[in-house]
Amino acid sequence: MIDYLLAPATDARDLDARLDAVAAAPGAAPFDERRVAFVAELSRAVLLDRRFREFPELMAMAHWFRAASLADLRATLTGGPFVRRGLVFHIAPSNVDSVFIYSWLLSLLCGNANVARVSRRRTPQMSAFFETTGTLLARDDHRAIAAGNLVVSYDHDVAVTQAIGARCHLRTIWGGDATIAAIRAVPLPALASELAFANRFSLAALAAGAVLGLDADGLAALARAFYADAFWFNQQACSSPRAVVWIGTHDDCARARERFWPALAAELAARGHENPASHVMDRATTLFRLAHARRASAAQTAIGALPTRLLVDDLDAQDRAVHDGNGVFLELDRPDLAGVAALLASRDQTIAHYGFDRGDWLAVLPMLPPHAADRIVPIGQALAFGAVWDGVDLLRAFTRQIDIR
Amino acid sequence: MTDAPPAVTLADPYSVPQAEREARLLADLNALTAWHRERCAGYDAMLRGVYGGATQAARLADVPYLPVRLFKHLALRSVPDDAVVRQLTSSGTSGRQVSRIFLDAETSALQVRALAAIVQDFIGRQRLPMLIVDSAQTIRGGAFSARTAGVLGFSNFGRHHEYALDEAMQPRWDAIERFVDTHRDAPILLFGFTWVVWRHFLEAAESAGRRLDVGPRSVLVHGGGWKKLADERVDNATFKRRLAERFGLVRVANYYGMVEQVGSIYMECEAGYLHAPAFADVVMRDTATLAPADSGAVEVLSALPRSYPGHAILTEDLGTIRGRDDCACGRKGTYFHIHGRIPAAELRGCSDVRAT
Numbered sequence: 088m089i090d091y092l093l094a095p096a097t098d099a100r101d102l103d104a105r106l107d108a109v110a111a112a113p114g115a116a117p118f119d120e121r122r123v124a125f126v127a128e129l130s131r132a133v134l135l136d137r138r139f140r141e142f143p144e145l146m147a148m149a150h151w152f153r154a155a156s157l158a159d160l161r162a163t164l165t166g167g168p169f170v171r172r173g174l175v176f177h178i179a180p181s182n183v184d185s186v187f188i189y190s191w192l193l194s195l196l197c198g199n200a201n202v203a204r205v206s207r208r209r210t211p212q213m214s215a216f217f218e219t220t221g222t223l224l225a226r227d228d229h230r231a232i233a234a235g236n237l238v239v240s241y242d243h244d245v246a247v248t249q250a251i252g253a254r255c256h257l258r259t260i261w262g263g264d265a266t267i268a269a270i271r272a273v274p275l276p277a278l279a280s281e282l283a284f285a286n287r288f289s290l291a292a293l294a295a296g297a298v299l300g301l302d303a304d305g306l307a308a309l310a311r312a313f314y315a316d317a318f319w320f321n322q323q324a325c326s327s328p329r330a331v332v333w334i335g336t337h338d339d340c341a342r343a344r345e346r347f348w349p350a351l352a353a354e355l356a357a358r359g360h361e362n363p364a365s366h367v368m369d370r371a372t373t374l375f376r377l378a379h380a381r382r383a384s385a386a387q388t389a390i391g392a393l394p395t396r397l398l399v400d401d402l403d404a405q406d407r408a409v410h411d412g413n414g415v416f417l418e419l420d421r422p423d424l425a426g427v428a429a430l431l432a433s434r435d436q437t438i439a440h441y442g443f444d445r446g447d448w449l450a451v452l453p454m455l456p457p458h459a460a461d462r463i464v465p466i467g468q469a470l471a472f473g474a475v476w477d478g479v480d481l482l483r484a485f486t487r488q489i490d491i492r
Numbered sequence: 493m494t495d496a497p498p499a500v501t502l503a504d505p506y507s508v509p510q511a512e513r514e515a516r517l518l519a520d521l522n523a524l525t526a527w528h529r530e531r532c533a534g535y536d537a538m539l540r541g542v543y544g545g546a547t548q549a550a551r552l553a554d555v556p557y558l559p560v561r562l563f564k565h566l567a568l569r570s571v572p573d574d575a576v577v578r579q580l581t582s583s584g585t586s587g588r589q590v591s592r593i594f595l596d597a598e599t600s601a602l603q604v605r606a607l608a609a610i611v612q613d614f615i616g617r618q619r620l621p622m623l624i625v626d627s628a629q630t631i632r633g634g635a636f637s638a639r640t641a642g643v644l645g646f647s648n649f650g651r652h653h654e655y656a657l658d659e660a661m662q663p664r665w666d667a668i669e670r671f672v673d674t675h676r677d678a679p680i681l682l683f684g685f686t687w688v689v690w691r692h693f694l695e696a697a698e699s700a701g702r703r704l705d706v707g708p709r710s711v712l713v714h715g716g717g718w719k720k721l722a723d724e725r726v727d728n729a730t731f732k733r734r735l736a737e738r739f740g741l742v743r744v745a746n747y748y749g750m751v752e753q754v755g756s757i758y759m760e761c762e763a764g765y766l767h768a769p770a771f772a773d774v775v776m777r778d779t780a781t782l783a784p785a786d787s788g789a790v791e792v793l794s795a796l797p798r799s800y801p802g803h804a805i806l807t808e809d810l811g812t813i814r815g816r817d818d819c820a821c822g823r824k825g826t827y828f829h830i831h832g833r834i835p836a837a838e839l840r841g842c843s844d845v846r847a848t
Contacts, residue, residue: 364779364789364834368808371782372561378541379534379566386542390559391782397541409565 089247092205092217093224093238102250105237106202110254112235114171115198117486118161125229126192127154132219142212144185144319144470151472152192160196160474160482169486171198173256178270180262181206183324184213189472190259190481191238197485200235202251207240248273255279257485262286262325282484284325284477287436288407291316291328291466292427294442295335295343309441310350312467316439317394318360319470322412326437326462326469329410330402330417332427334442340420344387348396355393366413367391376409377417387418407434424451433458436477439469498523500602500795502609505769506823510816513770513825514552520771520795521555521803522548528801531570535801553775553784557791557804563591563752571596571799582638582751591751596799603755606796607645610769613823614745614759615649615711621675622650623668625684625693625714629659638751639685642715645754646683656684661692665702672704679709685716686746690731697738705740715747715757722832728764748809748830752802756794758828763820765827771795773826776813777806779834787812789834808834 089102099105115122133139133149140146175194179187184206191203217238224233241247252258252275260267260283267283275281291313301309317327333340371391378384378397387396394414406417421427424443428451438460448463461478464471474481498520525547529536539547539556549555562568569576575596582591624643631643647653654671658664672680684693689712697703712735721731728746735741748766749757756772768774772794778785790811797803810831819827
């Protein structure tokens, strides 16, 4: 069964007719002023609606799409000329709803028609978002946009995925190796291309000396930033840190840990962070799985504790696969950033850092393995969206460049 | 290497008072911890990483335990491949990972003897005519599940076995009535999984308007979990009342057990409590801190597992200790209640986007 969350007003009854109508809807040039106006208006509506105040990830999204930043975004699309791609099929992750919004709105700004599949799980914030967006799309001045955008939920059904895929020019799969494998089994038209964002692992790199130099306020601010990165989505987002690498002498690293974790505990307590029994069990299981099959590790916390920490001397593929989120951190010490670079693997996406600058990182980039570290951002911004994601410039991916001579 | 596994006393599982049985069980469990560390490298690595290596406990609650879900992720065993005589799997629903438990001849034999010691205390030494509330096909099926293991294990306590259900899980009323008739003068033993007894025997009889009179000395033993009954808001008292009404069954004993610790089951007594035999025990752990408590997540301890490191397992069931040594039924040791499962959080586990 298909649920239509956002759909143009239509007489069409079945999916095929609806998809045909969306595919036939008029497109637009990238950053067409009516589309920019729609996105800016949607952003304003979310920012002003009290219902969204308690959902920081949606406030961040709306802020990201506000009118001023749309102008900056447009300025990044240099060269060209660029035209829309056509119909873009977005497959959204179930764990981090807001990712779908970025993917969809960026593609919409690029002038495309869109069909998005979102999770059946209906959170209050997503219900509110669809309501706000639906109201806006129903207005006369947005009718042309509404005609070319469809958001659906359906249980995994090859026939539906096939029907959408057959009409698309680009298929975008957000996260999940298993989902990517399942969706890739469904063929695309020869002219269509695909973007797939696989499961990734992320970590934090903290300079021990810098943490030791913080005063109480600075330490609290660092804990707050770390909390946002790791706990907004209970470490379920690909870009949330799951390992913490301390950089400095062993002695400094040990002392920095002793300063940092109590500050994080205070932040968790102040936020009243939820800790259901099932998460305790998840952390307990993950802790044992991480300790299994390695020669040396040392738990720094009791079994099931929030957070749970395991001190290790290396990271391997097993760690990256086994880690299940919900507040478990692998901890390591390294003398310098070269040591951090040597730890990394292709799975690694985001490094949230503290105590380093751009120059420090530029020096170690040549040492990175393929695909490792697509994002190196200050701590507190691990979840911040960027139009360049996993090394892909989404505006360029959602458009087509024409070579005119 | 420790060459001989610790000896374990199985006879007379309910007469020894708590203090005495605890001392004996603690020694057995400590010996098993050392035994498995020498034979299962992964177990040893986990104990060093999580417990820091100091793993000889001073009390039962300090015996190093493993979370039950590990047995779904890891193939843990303390014997070579060729010593494994049987692999048990949990009866997981389709698509979910199942536990894998490796048994050698010795552990398997211990489980049989342990179960006998427990069950005989409840139903006597005499083998009773036995009605198995399941289908013969289930038992002949491929996978060696907890259900198969349960039926086969309990079959040792019966004779003249008859299966109550056909391969479509429909009651074989003619065969059942003939069986009850034939054994009218003797008590009979009925055995089945809780939800099978409920759905395919009791409810089936109610909707078909069938009644039986098995007599006041007959006994039903059932286990396997309450989840499906809890979903339909059927509690133990309702279940018992309707069994008595429909079949004249007045002796009904639930048991709590799991594929990860076959043999050391916890039987429900006449007073309605689950009892630990002397070679096993439970520790409840607070669900937030996992510190020992009267009520919380149930950890099961058993002196039986030699071929896999499963002598101390933290389950995801919830329970409450009701007392020790002073149950109205006269049995010594820990007695308790089980309340069901820890509820799943909204989105569990990996950050993989579900393909379904």
